[in-house]
Amino acid sequence: MLAYIIRRVFQSFIVLLVVGLVAFSMFRFVGDPIDNMLGQERTQEDIERLRATLGLDQPFPVQYAKFLANAAQGNFGVSYRQGRPVATIIAERAPATLELALVSGTLALVVGIGLGVFTAIRRNGVASNVIMTTSLIGVSLPTFLIGILLIYIFSVSLGWLPSFGRGETTQIGGWSTGFLTASGLKALILPSITLGLYQMTLIMRLVRSEMLEVLRQDYIRFARARGLRERSVNFRHALKNTMVPVITVVGLQLGAIIAFAIITETVFQWPGVGLLFINAIQFVDIPVMAAYLMLISVMFVAINLIVDLLYFAIDPRLRIDGRHA
Amino acid sequence: MSEPVLSVRELVVEIPTRHGLLKPVDGVNYEIAPGEILGVVGESGAGKSMTGNAVIGLLDRPARIASGEIYLKGERIDNLSLSELRRYRGKEIGMVFQDPLTSLNPLLPIGDQLTETIQEHLGVSSAEAERRAIHALEEVGIPAAAERIGSYPHEFSGGMRQRVVIALALCAEPSLVIADEPTTALDVSVQAQITALLKRLCRERGMAVMLVTHDMGVIAETADRVAVMYAGQLAELGDVRDVITAPRHPYTDGLMGSTPLASKGKKRLHQIPGSMPRLGNLPSGCAFHPRCPYTQDKCKTDLGPRLRDLDGRAACWFPLDGARAAKGVA
Numbered sequence: 296m297l298a299y300i301i302r303r304v305f306q307s308f309i310v311l312l313v314v315g316l317v318a319f320s321m322f323r324f325v326g327d328p329i330d331n332m333l334g335q336e337r338t339q340e341d342i343e344r345l346r347a348t349l350g351l352d353q354p355f356p357v358q359y360a361k362f363l364a365n366a367a368q369g370n371f372g373v374s375y376r377q378g379r380p381v382a383t384i385i386a387e388r389a390p391a392t393l394e395l396a397l398v399s400g401t402l403a404l405v406v407g408i409g410l411g412v413f414t415a416i417r418r419n420g421v422a423s424n425v426i427m428t429t430s431l432i433g434v435s436l437p438t439f440l441i442g443i444l445l446i447y448i449f450s451v452s453l454g455w456l457p458s459f460g461r462g463e464t465t466q467i468g469g470w471s472t473g474f475l476t477a478s479g480l481k482a483l484i485l486p487s488i489t490l491g492l493y494q495m496t497l498i499m500r501l502v503r504s505e506m507l508e509v510l511r512q513d514y515i516r517f518a519r520a521r522g523l524r525e526r527s528v529n530f531r532h533a534l535k536n537t538m539v540p541v542i543t544v545v546g547l548q549l550g551a552i553i554a555f556a557i558i559t560e561t562v563f564q565w566p567g568v569g570l571l572f573i574n575a576i577q578f579v580d581i582p583v584m585a586a587y588l589m590l591i592s593v594m595f596v597a598i599n600l601i602v603d604l605l606y607f608a609i610d611p612r613l614r615i616d617g618r619h620a
Numbered sequence: 621m622s623e624p625v626l627s628v629r630e631l632v633v634e635i636p637t638r639h640g641l642l643k644p645v646d647g648v649n650y651e652i653a654p655g656e657i658l659g660v661v662g663e664s665g666a667g668k669s670m671t672g673n674a675v676i677g678l679l680d681r682p683a684r685i686a687s688g689e690i691y692l693k694g695e696r697i698d699n700l701s702l703s704e705l706r707r708y709r710g711k712e713i714g715m716v717f718q719d720p721l722t723s724l725n726p727l728l729p730i731g732d733q734l735t736e737t738i739q740e741h742l743g744v745s746s747a748e749a750e751r752r753a754i755h756a757l758e759e760v761g762i763p764a765a766a767e768r769i770g771s772y773p774h775e776f777s778g779g780m781r782q783r784v785v786i787a788l789a790l791c792a793e794p795s796l797v798i799a800d801e802p803t804t805a806l807d808v809s810v811q812a813q814i815t816a817l818l819k820r821l822c823r824e825r826g827m828a829v830m831l832v833t834h835d836m837g838v839i840a841e842t843a844d845r846v847a848v849m850y851a852g853q854l855a856e857l858g859d860v861r862d863v864i865t866a867p868r869h870p871y872t873d874g875l876m877g878s879t880p881l882a883s884k885g886k887k888r889l890h891q892i893p894g895s896m897p898r899l900g901n902l903p904s905g906c907a908f909h910p911r912c913p914y915t916q917d918k919c920k921t922d923l924g925p926r927l928r929d930l931d932g933r934a935a936c937w938f939p940l941d942g943a944r945a946a947k948g949v950a
């Protein structure tokens with residue numbers, strides 16, 4: 296078990312190295328940042344000087360090695376555009392994205408699994424059919440359209456909820472939270488629905504189909520034949536077995552919520568890392584882009600690792616510990 | 621004979637389909653007394669499992685009980701609501717399924733599966749439930765039961781798992797056990813152990829056992845009485861010795877002729893020509909007449925007689941006597 300974890304961590308490390316390399320070399324082709332940083336009236340001398348300060352005059356492998364060494368210490372260099380350390384900028388922006396992701400992830404999980412189980416148990420009910428049909432909207436509408444529709448209905452027409460920003464935030468240490476003020480909470484509603492809707496419907500449809508499969512199994516029949524309550528059959532016996540295949544997809548989808556908050560953050564002008572990334576692309580702010588990509592890949596790798604460990608926790612057949620009969 | 625534990629009267633199970641109404645079980649009557657093992661035998665699709673599922677109320681939709689009555693210890697149970705029926709399942713009627721590899725929840729320790737069933741029906745404390753769970757495992761011959769209580773199903777062999785399944789079916793001490801092909805998925809050597817176990821528990825506890833199988837050998841060794849099913853109907857019902865040595869129904873006769881029994885020596889096995897008709901396409905008259913070596917005109921036109929009264933042996937217009945069976949087949 297421990298050996299397995301060590302091996303997985305080692306593999307994850309290699310994945311990160313490769314992602315770093317790909318991200319870093321890709322950015323060499325997106326344009327010269329110097330063009331943006333200096334105005335129209337620049338001399339060749341200015342360009343050379345800035346290039347030297349930023350270390351852009353060094354050969355590619357050296358740049359990459361430096362980038363890695365610094366990144367390992369949490370130092371992603373200085374933003375070309377803002378002139379401040381990237382780590383600081385991201386630390387400022389991260390709470391907004393993480394809070395948004397937390398709310399929409401929880402929403403997607405709770406509602407998705409709940410509705411999935413409901414539609415599986417009452418699979419011929421009217422309510423189930425309505426839910427299943429409605430869920431097609433969630434799967435098929437693009438995120439930005441959902442966001443714009445929600446803004447149109449709830450902000451423009453009804454005027455109930457704000458259309459952009461985080462509302463008032465409270466500082467707790469280095470963390471700015473929107474959970475503590477009424478306007479902060481109101482501001483969270485539309486973006487988190489927009490961000491989580493696709494994941495919610497996806498999780499729901501997945502849970503439903505897996506659960507229908509599990510409900511056909513012999514051990515469910517046997518549990519019924521032993522006179523167990525429907526609640527126990529559905530939740531104690533069926534749901535746990537449903538979760539084994541569902542966990543993988545759910546884990547990756549929750550990662551996607553953070554990674555692809557970009558669109559939602561753009562639509563709602565949410566001051567998170569996604570918006571930061573979009574702005575960074577416009578200005579060819581390579582350190583910010585690189586740091587963002589690295590962060591996202593660290594997250595995905597971590598989620599994958601957690602998912603694998605969850606398998607062990609849920610499915611005893613995977614635990615190889617020599618207790619076999 | 622004391623009051624029967626299970627009494628099934630004129631049971632009809634229907635499946636509505638686009639091509640009309642199918643009747644996988646069509647007018648079946650039988651009774652099982654305490655401490656008695658009734659073997660239900662027949663080809664695949666003869667309706668033997670369907671009968672068992674109907675008794676415990678586990679018919680898969682759209683199959684449903686269309687008519688007939690099922691009595692458990694004198695109480696009618698075929699018209700109960702699901703929640704009323706649930707109290708009978710496990711408590712009064714235990715069920716053993718065919719495949720021990722798939723009948724146990726792979727993610728729950730067997731001890732948990734036992735204690736939840738015991739607590740559901742007997743309302744005892746969890747410590748008491750665990751004590752009973754260990755006892756139930758010991759009773760079915762699981763060695764070191766107290767230590768194995770936390771084991772998961774995959775940590776047992778197939779035969780051991782079927783013992784666990786039997787322990788689960790019997791842990792709330794039901795008066796009737798329906799064993800649906802309990803040995804089919806097992807090795808031959810393990811089969812004998814499992815049937816011996818069922819037989820011992822039946823005698824010790826005075827349970828009624830309905831043993832559904834297609835294996836005449838298992839029936840011959842285990843059952844007290846046997847019900848032979850063909851195309852949803854009872855072909856023959858009687859004491860196992862009588863039915864095996866002197867079958868009255870030509871189908872039973874053919875079935876015996878096609879079963880290797882040590883007592884018969886090394887004769888070439890007989891084979892019943894053709895196959896059982898599909899339910900949607902039953903022949904006129906007696907359902908068995910196209911395959912019957914003794915068919916007469918009456919069999920082709922008149923619906924086969926039913927075993928209306930439980931003393932009758934064979935549902936045949938021209939039941940065999942010993943002499944004709946001997947020269948007819950083999």
